[in-house]
Amino acid sequence: MLRNISSGENGIRNPDDGKREDQLFVQAVARAMQVLSAFHRTQRPLSLTALAEASGVGRSAAQRVVHTLQTLGYIERDEAGRGYVPGIRLLDHTHDYLRLNPLIERATPVLLDLRRNARERVDFSLFDDLRMVYAVRMQSKRETFFATLVGHSVPTLCTSGGRAVMSRLPDVEVEDIIARSDRRPFTDKTITDPQEVREKITEARQLGYALTVEEVLVGEVAVGVAVLGPNGRPLGAIHIAGSLSEWTPSAFAERFAPLASEAAHAINRVR
Amino acid sequence: MLRNISSGENGIRNPDDGKREDQLFVQAVARAMQVLSAFHRTQRPLSLTALAEASGVGRSAAQRVVHTLQTLGYIERDEAGRGYVPGIRLLDHTHDYLRLNPLIERATPVLLDLRRNARERVDFSLFDDLRMVYAVRMQSKRETFFATLVGHSVPTLCTSGGRAVMSRLPDVEVEDIIARSDRRPFTDKTITDPQEVREKITEARQLGYALTVEEVLVGEVAVGVAVLGPNGRPLGAIHIAGSLSEWTPSAFAERFAPLASEAAHAINRVR
DNA sequence: ATAACTGTATCGCCTGTCGATACAAGTCTT
DNA sequence: AAGACTTGTATCGACAGGCGATACAGTTAT
Known part of the structure; x- marks a missing residue:
């Protein structure tokens, strides 16, 4: 059974949970x-x-x-x-958040260029523990409504951006995320089995990017590359997403992974 | 002297003011x-x-x-x-706001089409008294950073969207907005003189759209069309903005005003 | 009609906030 | 290296004000 990601029930532990232990x-x-x-x-x-x-x-x-x-x-x-x-x-505070986030400031122009070159949907999401929160969205083609909104969040566990981020985290943290994540699948292709996820992450470590196929939306293929902070810690990810009606997964990766990597590199703070 | 619109000092009365009279x-x-x-x-x-x-x-x-x-x-x-x-x-609440706003739901796909046809910057902003708050932004070309953020707000008084909205308001409300608005200009082309603003609004009433030239950003021309609620009350506006290096104001209006009007009409709730 | 909703108003008890004050840890001068 | 600043944190008591209980008025559904 497919989970409806447009609803509040998107499988991400509610941000309220556990905040108020006592x-x-x-x-x-x-x-x-x-x-x-x-x-x-x-x-x-x-x-x-x-x-x-x-x-x-x-x-x-x-x-x-x-x-x-x-x-x-x-x-x-x-x-x-x-x-x-x-x-x-509330949007005033949104504006403050976006303005004051140096990552977003640096990412925006890069993403614009990226979208122009890629001609596919380009997103930038921020790593927030178990979820990835979309902060900048630039779509080229018609998309479903909910997919296009700032603030939308998806699980770190089973998205290209999240996998890319995890591939840059030490194993303990990865295990921690895997352990605490909700494992309900979005589609029948969603990979949530711990061992399989670990393999995907190892793969992402080797390739330098993460590739997901229909794990969140049927018919969607996406590549994700982590964006790093000054200390090398992953802070977010760039995604490029396309349709399986136009691309095979490998062709998509071959074409867009280099673009995404280049863009991520342009954002990374080296220091 | 030009006001810097990227700063918090954008001439809009701070949303906090006057909220807490006592x-x-x-x-x-x-x-x-x-x-x-x-x-x-x-x-x-x-x-x-x-x-x-x-x-x-x-x-x-x-x-x-x-x-x-x-x-x-x-x-x-x-x-x-x-x-x-x-x-x-905070972005969670942003998401809620955008999701639950029926106007934005209806506007998003229309704006996507509009941007593809117009190939210029397309925005959708919401009418909030003295200011227009950007809720959906779709830029085609490279823009300055702050101009691209959701939640950014500009004065109703001197923007194409704001003028378009005012052209759909009864005179008393227009006068009220004019009277309470901050009149500091952004550029030396900014029109803030009450009488001139009235004339621009009358013009907008006749044309069905508002045209502003360099009133907020030097080198920018923009057309705005109001989006109406079920009772005919303006709730927001669609903008298309371009560069004077590519267009004369009249050519820009001639080309894009019909597109913007068509899009606005598609969003308007008729009932 | 009745019933089941809406949002609003009133009124104490007692909780949780705020001011004052003190302290630890870090940063920039000297 | 010591001083003069910052920074964030902790404690504590008085009293403003939030919360629960309860009641009521205006709509919509049955």
Whole structure:
């Protein structure tokens, strides 16, 4: 059975989990963000009460928080007035995040060039433990809607970018990621078996890039190359993704892996 | 003198202003977001104390808030360990915002087609009172870094998208926006004089699109068309922007205004 | 009609925040 | 190498303010 990656159920452990080991550490701020995070698991506007129980917070608390967040612009009423949705004010912080991330600053022009040369979908994602978060997206062709949004995240375990990142991590960390990752497959091609993943990573270490075929989306082939920080630690990855209707996996890799590697190298901070 | 639009000082009233008329309404949540908002006005990582005074909050409070936000992933230490920067967790909320905004869902595929046809920079921005916030950006050519980020905002008053939006608003609202807008010019071509702005809006009403020439960036020409909600109220705008080194303003408008209008029409909810 | 929702309002108890203050560790001067 | 700055961290008590409980008004569904 295929998992729907457009839904909140994308197999990535929810970012909220495990953050609050001790229930005693619950504060107002945490509560508020908890409420905002309730939207992660929905496809539609949420009512106040829905918001409350989705975030595991009492009605009264939710009411207070929602009211505050609303006046601040972090939550808005739905267009149709049927419920609440995240507010536009959130995009201000998005902008701050992107602006202040030196990696993204350096990556953007490189990615533009890359996309022009590659003429396929080019993405840049950031390594965040078990998931890779899309920070810059540049698509050439028509794509599904959800695939095109900044902030979308996919598991490190079974994506080209994630594998590329893991290929640059020491074994202990790789094992740690494998152990903690959700193993539910997206497609019947998704590789989640620990031993198979290890082999793919070894392969990526030899090649300098990772190749995935239909592991997340049926019909999709992708190459990923890690982008490194000053200390050699992988911070993110460049992906190029194409369609199996146009490419064989090996032809795709042969054509695009060098381009992606070159681009990644241009971003890497050498020092 | 030109204003630097890449900085936080882009002439838009800060979103924080006026939200908290009464100082008594200060709560923990508001305080936290206030601290996060301190990044709006900086170009570099902030130290704890800098964060405190930039957000007008006591050291102790900032300490508490930063600690909380950090454990939640909304604030991170800088790569170099020199200070704090916004955290990747913010992108989760970005994703939620974009996902749950029906306008963006409908706009994305249209914009992709539009960019392929236009071969110029295509943007979609949302109307948020005095400012237009870029929500989807699709550039064809190399651009400056800051111009390419989601969440970037520009004044409604002097941008093609903003003018297009205002041309669909009743006069009272237009006057209100003009009155409250910051009038500092970006370039020496920026039109901020109320009477001139009114004329430009009248023009936009007749043409069905707004044309701006070098009002924000020197050498840039842009057409904007409003996108309307079910009740006919403008919710955002499509922009196409090009370079004066390649186009005369009239040629640019003649070529792209129809494309932009067509795209906007495809997005408009008719009902 | 009734029922099941919405969002809103009020009102104490007690929790969790904030100010003050002190300290440890690191960085730039001298 | 010692001083004069930073930086982040820790503790603690007073009191603002968040939260639970509860009630109510306005919509939509049955």
